[in-house]
Every structure is written in structure tokens, then in C-alpha cells.
Amino acid sequence: MSILNLNDSALLKTQSYINGQWLDASSGDSFAVTDPATGEIIARVADLGASETQQAIAAADQALAAWKNKTAKERSQLLRAWYDLMIEHQEDLAAIMTAEQGKVISESRGEVLYGASFVEWFAEEAKRVYGDVIPHTTHNRRSLVIKQGVGVVAAVTPWNFPNAMITRKAAPALAAGCTMVLKPAAETPLSALALAELADRAGIPAGVFNVVVGTNAVAIGGELTASPIVKKFTFTGSTPVGKLLMKQCADTVKRTSMELGGNAPVLVFDDADLDKAVDGVIAAKYRNAGQTCICANRIFVQDSIAEAFTQRLTEKVNQFVLGNGFDGATTIGPLITEKAAANVHSLVEDARSKGANIHTGGNIDGQGDCFYQPTVLSNLNSEMRISREEIFGPVAPIFTFATEEQAIAMANDTEFGLASYVFTKDMSRIWRVSEAIEYGMVGVNEVAISSEVIPFGGVKESGQGREGSKYGLEDYLEVKYICMGDI
Numbered sequence: 001m002s003i004l005n006l007n008d009s010a011l012l013k014t015q016s017y018i019n020g021q022w023l024d025a026s027s028g029d030s031f032a033v034t035d036p037a038t039g040e041i042i043a044r045v046a047d048l049g050a051s052e053t054q055q056a057i058a059a060a061d062q063a064l065a066a067w068k069n070k071t072a073k074e075r076s077q078l079l080r081a082w083y084d085l086m087i088e089h090q091e092d093l094a095a096i097m098t099a100e101q102g103k104v105i106s107e108s109r110g111e112v113l114y115g116a117s118f119v120e121w122f123a124e125e126a127k128r129v130y131g132d133v134i135p136h137t138t139h140n141r142r143s144l145v146i147k148q149g150v151g152v153v154a155a156v157t158p159w160n161f162p163n164a165m166i167t168r169k170a171a172p173a174l175a176a177g178c179t180m181v182l183k184p185a186a187e188t189p190l191s192a193l194a195l196a197e198l199a200d201r202a203g204i205p206a207g208v209f210n211v212v213v214g215t216n217a218v219a220i221g222g223e224l225t226a227s228p229i230v231k232k233f234t235f236t237g238s239t240p241v242g243k244l245l246m247k248q249c250a251d252t253v254k255r256t257s258m259e260l261g262g263n264a265p266v267l268v269f270d271d272a273d274l275d276k277a278v279d280g281v282i283a284a285k286y287r288n289a290g291q292t293c294i295c296a297n298r299i300f301v302q303d304s305i306a307e308a309f310t311q312r313l314t315e316k317v318n319q320f321v322l323g324n325g326f327d328g329a330t331t332i333g334p335l336i337t338e339k340a341a342a343n344v345h346s347l348v349e350d351a352r353s354k355g356a357n358i359h360t361g362g363n364i365d366g367q368g369d370c371f372y373q374p375t376v377l378s379n380l381n382s383e384m385r386i387s388r389e390e391i392f393g394p395v396a397p398i399f400t401f402a403t404e405e406q407a408i409a410m411a412n413d414t415e416f417g418l419a420s421y422v423f424t425k426d427m428s429r430i431w432r433v434s435e436a437i438e439y440g441m442v443g444v445n446e447v448a449i450s451s452e453v454i455p456f457g458g459v460k461e462s463g464q465g466r467e468g469s470k471y472g473l474e475d476y477l478e479v480k481y482i483c484m485g486d487i
């Protein structure tokens with residue numbers, strides 16, 4: 001199947017979407033979007049920059065008054081219409097995603113549902129933005145709290161979830177009465193533009209949701225962070241880039257939400273159900289070929305079960321079929337770029353040169369330079385880069401520990417704090433470890449922790465703010481206190 005075989009070919013857009021219009025770059029420039037599995041060019045997309053970003057910010061600003069003055073129910077109905085269209089076009093959205101991102105088509109179908117679930121959830125939550133009446137302390141006064149959208153929001157989203165990372169930001173923003181300028185990753189703009197086309201068809205008014213596509217992230221990000229019109233900046237991506245963007249936002253004291261890097265530990269204790277732990281690590285490590293911020297990055301296994309665990313994990317990893325995501329037999333796809341695969345390989349080579357055992361994989365695959373073999377490593381130590389750096393590829397590094405205290409210390413020995421996972425049957429330990437580990441999210445005997453109803457986010461240098469759930473809506477709301485006197 002090719003992206004050219006979409007059921008609805010109008011979903012393949014190559015221009016940016018600003019103020020309800022499809023626009024080329026004023027420079028006339030364009031760039032190629034390629035399929036990481038084949039290297040083929042899927043489409044050439046208009047390459048916008050600073051001036052068009054200003055245009056998009058102005059459009060979002062102009063659209064703000066009418067959008068925020070709609071009733072919550074009106075906004076809710078428009079979001080619901082957007083959701084319905086995503087579900088109707090699930091197959092095309094999934095095909096676009098696999099073509100530009102490489103993930104296996106079943107995972108793309110799943111991501112479209114995941115992405116749509118945020119729109120459905122926040123369509124409902126839009127109607128539940130309640131304020132407070134504060135019990136008064138003075139007889140002739142009453143104190144009230146109302147919640148209002150923050151205003152124009154800028155969002156920069158990554159390539160690893162080309163649909164869901166957009167809706168996880170856009171849906172609460174629009175529900176809260178904010179308008180948005182989105183800059184999606186240049187590797188995966190087609191999914192974002194297809195979402196814009198569906199927003200347009202849903203009747204979301206011009207200027208409410210704008211998508212600016214371009215390769216000059218510095219110029220576009222510079223405009224979005226510097227503009228005094230933009231009141232909130234939300235980013236999903238790496239910690240170094242997040243820090244830079246936060247600094248840029250400081251000049252206009254913007255609110256920021258940052259979903260940054262992870263270094264997720266998995267703690268497998270000797271009382272765990274070993275098969276469940278192995279299956280959990282398979283799911284948490286190899287989802288999206290290891291390219292998620294919550295992928296298992298360091299697997300800590302108690303000494304006494306380490307050998308059995310490593311053997312069973314390796315057996316399962318050997319069952320993966322690496323290939324083109326459109327191929328029905330494929331269970332793991334390519335990485336996003338050749339550079340990404342080379343980075344993963346340099347981590348493996350560093351570990352190998354310092355004494356790591358490679359149980360399976362360990363190389364770029366013969367199928368192409370973006371394909372990395374599903375890999376299992378053991379005999380690792382803290383001198384190896386893989387013990388500290390986010391792998392973002394299908395490599396499972398197994399470390400060992402002796403005691404619970406040691407496992408907690410090893411898990412916390414990182415500047416990151418996004419997701420973590422614990423496998424044990426001991427209820428007291430579940431509480432002790434969950435409370436002691438410094439992470440925004442803890443999966444206990446469970447790795448499928450993400451959904452629209454939970455607060456996704458991290459602590460330490462993994463970011464700030466939460467996405468999804470009622471907490472995710474709060475991130476797009478200001479609290480206003482009203483004091484009524486002379487009562």
C-alpha cells in the first residue's frame with residue numbers, strides 16, 4: 001500500500017494551514033518528506049518561516065475573541081465533530097503516519113484512536129470548567145474564582161507520535177477557549193496537515209487552529225517564543241531544546257508546558273511474575289521501535305532472576321520481524337532517520353567496547369540505514385553512555401541489583417523523571433517503591449500507562465505540566481479571582 005492510495009486523497013496536504021487558508025511559503029521554498037523504510041519521497045511540502053509564523057500568530061489572535069466567547073457547549077460540539085472525522089478517516093490517517101514516520105501500520109491505527117481520544121475527552125471536559133465560590137470572611141463581600149483560557153497558545157510537537165502529540169495539546173487548548181499555532185516536526189508534517197484538513201471540515205473557525213510547517217525550527221520557534229501575543233508555549237521534545245525554549249519564553253513571561261526527555265527505569269524484583277515482566281518490557285521497550293519518551297531505557301533486574309529474565313527476553317525479542325511498517329508480517333519498523341539509527345548504534349558500540357554482552361541484534365540491519373535490529377544487552381555498568389542517555393531505539397539494556405534500596409537509588413540516579421515501571425507482587429514494596437522513585441508516572445505490573453484520562457508528564461528535567469485528564473485542561477486555564485463588595 002502506498003500513501004498515494006488514500007481513500008480520500010484530499011487528506012494529503014502539502015501547504016500550511018493559516019487562518020483557514022492553505023498557503024505556500026512566501027519564498028516559494030519546499031522540502032521533501034521521505035518514507036524512512038524506503039527512502040522514497042512521499043511529498044514535497046511548502047517550507048514556511050518567520051514571516052508566515054507572524055501571520056499565523058496574528059490569525060490566532062484575531063480569532064481568539066469569537067472563539068472564547070462561544071459557549072463551552074458550542075466548542076464541545078465542534079471538537080466532537082473533529083473527533084468523528086478522525087475516526088471516520090482512521091485508515092487514511094494511519095497510512096499517512098506509517099509512510100512518513102515508519103511505525104507499523106497497526107501501531108499507526110492505534111495512534112489515530114489514541115490521538116482522537118484526546119479530542120473526544122476534551123470535547124466533554126470543555127463543558128466542565130467550573131469555578132469556585134469561596135466561603136466569605138467579611139459579611140459584605142463575596143469571593144469568586146472563574147477560569148478562563150490563557151489566550152493564544154503556541155505548540156511544537158515531535159515526530160514520534162505525529163498525531164497524538166498534537167491532539168493532546170490542541171484539544172485541551174481549544175476546549176479551554178484558546179486558539180493555537182502549531183509547528184509540527186518537519187519529519188512528519190503530513191499527519192498534522194491532515195488533522196488541519198479535518199478540523200476545517202469539522203467547522204472549527206478560521207484562525208482557531210493554525211499549522212505552520214517549516215524546516216527552519218530556529219526561525220519559527222523564535223517567533224513563537226518571542227511574540228507577546230502568544231501567552232502559552234507547549235513543547236514535546238528533547239530536554240536541551242526544551243531548556244532553550246523556556247529561556248526564550250522568559251522574556252515575555254509565558255506559561256510553559258514541557259514534555260521532555262525520559263530515562264525510564266524498569267525494576268523487576270525476584271518475586272515478580274517473570275513472564276508478565278518480560279511481556280511488559282517487550283511492550284515498554286519496543287513500542288514504536290523504541291522511539292517514545294516513556295520507553296524502558298534501563299532495565300534493573302534482581303540478581304537471582306537476571307539470567308532467566310535475560311534468556312526469556314532474548315527469546316521474545318528474536319521473534320520480532322523488522323521491516324516496512326506497511327508489510328503485514330512486520331512487527332517492528334525502521335527508525336525515523338539514518339542519523340537516529342547511527343546514534344543508537346554508537347551507544348551499543350560504546351557499551352560493547354566497555355564489556356557489554358550482546359544477546360541478540362547489535363547492528364544496523366541490512367534492509368536499510370534506518371533499520372536497527374532489536375537488541376538485548378547485559379553486563380552493563382555506569383561507565384557506559386547507555387546507562388545515562390536516552391536510547392530512542394530498540395535496545396534493551398539489562399542491569400542487575402541486589403537490594404530494593406539499591407534498585408531505587410539506581411532508578412533515581414538520573415536528571416530525568418518521566419515514566420517508571422515496577423514489577424513485584426509484594427504490596428508493601430509496591431507502596432514503598434512507588435513513593436520513593438522520583439518520576440511523574442509509575443506503572444506497577446503494567447506498562448500500558450498512557451491514555452486520555454490520565455495526567456501524563458514528568459518531574460526533574462523531564463518537564464513540567466501534565467497532558468490529558470482534568471489536569472491537562474488546567475494547563476490551558478488561568479484562575480481569575482473576583483472580589484464582590486457592597487453586598
Ligand code: SIN
Pocket residue numbers: 160161236259291292293294450456
Ligand atoms: C511520548 O513519547 O512522548 C508519548 C508517549 C505516550 O503518549 O504514550
